[in-house]
Amino acid sequence: MVLPVIQNSIPEEIKFFKNWVLWRLEEWDGKNTKIPYQINGRRADTTNPDTWDTYNRIESTGTKSDGIGFVFSEDTGIIGIDWDEVRDPITGEWDKEALEEILSLGSYAELSQSGTGAHVLIKGKIPGDRRRKGNIEMYCKDRFFVVTGQHIESTQAEMKENQETINKLYEKRFGENKKEDKKSQQVRGPEKKLKSPKMSDEDVLDHCRKAANSEKFIKLYDKGDVSGYQSQSEADFALCLIMAFYTQDETQIDKLFRKGALFREEWDRKSKYTIGNAINKLAEVYNPEKKGTGNSLYPYTLTPKGVGKYKDIKDPEDLSKTKTILEYFLHTPVYVSSLSDDLDGEKILYKIGIEHPVNGHIDLWKDQGELLTRSGVNKLLSEGLIGTDSSYKDITTYFMKDILRAAKEAPKEFIAHKTGWKRDNTIFVAGNEAYTAKGKGSVNLTDRDVSKSFSKLGNIEGWVNGVRWILQHDSARVNCYVGCSSVIASF
Numbered sequence: 001m002v003l004p005v006i007q008n009s010i011p012e013e014i015k016f017f018k019n020w021v022l023w024r025l026e027e028w029d030g031k032n033t034k035i036p037y038q039i040n041g042r043r044a045d046t047t048n049p050d051t052w053d054t055y056n057r058i059e060s061t062g063t064k065s066d067g068i069g070f071v072f073s074e075d076t077g078i079i080g081i082d083w084d085e086v087r088d089p090i091t092g093e094w095d096k097e098a099l100e101e102i103l104s105l106g107s108y109a110e111l112s113q114s115g116t117g118a119h120v121l122i123k124g125k126i127p128g129d130r131r132r133k134g135n136i137e138m139y140c141k142d143r144f145f146v147v148t149g150q151h152i153e154s155t156q157a158e159m160k161e162n163q164e165t166i167n168k169l170y171e172k173r174f175g176e177n178k179k180e181d182k183k184s185q186q187v188r189g190p191e192k193k194l195k196s197p198k199m200s201d202e203d204v205l206d207h208c209r210k211a212a213n214s215e216k217f218i219k220l221y222d223k224g225d226v227s228g229y230q231s232q233s234e235a236d237f238a239l240c241l242i243m244a245f246y247t248q249d250e251t252q253i254d255k256l257f258r259k260g261a262l263f264r265e266e267w268d269r270k271s272k273y274t275i276g277n278a279i280n281k282l283a284e285v286y287n288p289e290k291k292g293t294g295n296s297l298y299p300y301t302l303t304p305k306g307v308g309k310y311k312d313i314k315d316p317e318d319l320s321k322t323k324t325i326l327e328y329f330l331h332t333p334v335y336v337s338s339l340s341d342d343l344d345g346e347k348i349l350y351k352i353g354i355e356h357p358v359n360g361h362i363d364l365w366k367d368q369g370e371l372l373t374r375s376g377v378n379k380l381l382s383e384g385l386i387g388t389d390s391s392y393k394d395i396t397t398y399f400m401k402d403i404l405r406a407a408k409e410a411p412k413e414f415i416a417h418k419t420g421w422k423r424d425n426t427i428f429v430a431g432n433e434a435y436t437a438k439g440k441g442s443v444n445l446t447d448r449d450v451s452k453s454f455s456k457l458g459n460i461e462g463w464v465n466g467v468r469w470i471l472q473h474d475s476a477r478v479n480c481y482v483g484c485s486s487v488i489a490s491f
Helices: 055-060 096-104 163-174 182-186 201-210 214-221 232-244 250-259 267-281 374-383 389-409 448-453 460-470 474-483 485-489
Strands: 020-028 031-037 067-071 078-083 108-111 118-123 136-139 144-147 300-303 306-315 318-330 334-342 348-356 360-366 412-416 420-422 427-430 433-436 439-442
Touching: 020 055, 020 144, 031 067, 055 067, 078 096, 096 118, 096 163, 118 144, 136 163, 201 214, 201 232, 201 250, 214 232, 232 250, 232 267, 250 267, 300 389, 306 389, 318 389, 334 389, 360 374, 374 389, 412 439, 474 485
Parallel strands: 334 412
Antiparallel strands: 020 031, 020 067, 067 144, 078 118, 078 136, 108 118, 300 306, 306 318, 334 348, 348 360, 420 427, 427 433, 433 439
């Protein structure tokens, strides 16, 4: 998401400098990067003033861009301070410490283009040589800031000079003798009790691809698809959060991230903060060997080999002790991948993903009655599960736990078995789309043959021209008028 530019909120003083550029979000060396441009369509150089322009020419140009930016140069006396990942773009909630720092500077502040960060433009000098650490950066030359005009409430409408506060913030964030603050503590990760077993990179990725939220992981990691996220940074955090559940090793997460489709140059300066916050966010981690922690399915566990149950047995080498073993009762991984509101009924359906060794991935929609009864288990065993009827108690108990897990974290969908009107004629289903008074939405139609028959051909102009051609005939117009007579008469 790119926030729109609110021109009237940009401080008037900064508009007088010939330090303006356009910018575009482009893939550069395999990564999404903000690239500065001139109004002639050529790239701009943040170290070459000849490629910069006036605000008026930049603002009024018709050259394609994603927004405008200000290039810092020492002759302006302006510095820019940038905070990353300090605001929830959905709720608007701020990181308390970051907001206090922003307000303390007493100068103009605005949201970054992603809506998750903040920029402060202030008059003064950077008191040292360091420019970035963690989630904060300070620049006075050779860099440009995207300018949004999305003014942050309670900050000044114009740029102010406040060298004393700049010095205090610099010492706090960059000072050599700075004591460890709350932010640096955040990137430590969870306490030792929230540690997963050491796994190889391949094992971590395998767990991520087999988990209940595997579709989300594959979308981000393998495809680099950030649709549904407010910003690239938010997508980065979501991916790190998935991997952090299985490994709290920051170096390993960073290594894995760099192999994925979301990796880009900007990751170098954001990695430690993003990974640290993801680890710190965890309420539980993958740890099947520790009872009651790290595994909401305990004593059951889902692995690439299937579904198993941890059992305590006497150690054959020392009968006074016990040891925990994993005993499989299903030899196909199976999990609830999403929940659905059934438009044809008043019940919740669960999308069951089965990884069959021969038939591949199988998706089945079932209600609780079909998952938690012996007859339901028998039907599943005939539809793709590899196990035995004698294990039905473990199978149904596992499904009950997985349903509870899915209710908290699985995506929600809509499902219909047939096309037509639903829910007291308030929803009309045609193929895989539903039409309501609020607009169009997506639906999973279980009858795939019917779904295919509703594929759209042509465009709206073609439909309009076709109707005009039909209505040139008198008989067609008469039939149309007669058919619409009751509607016409009501006006």
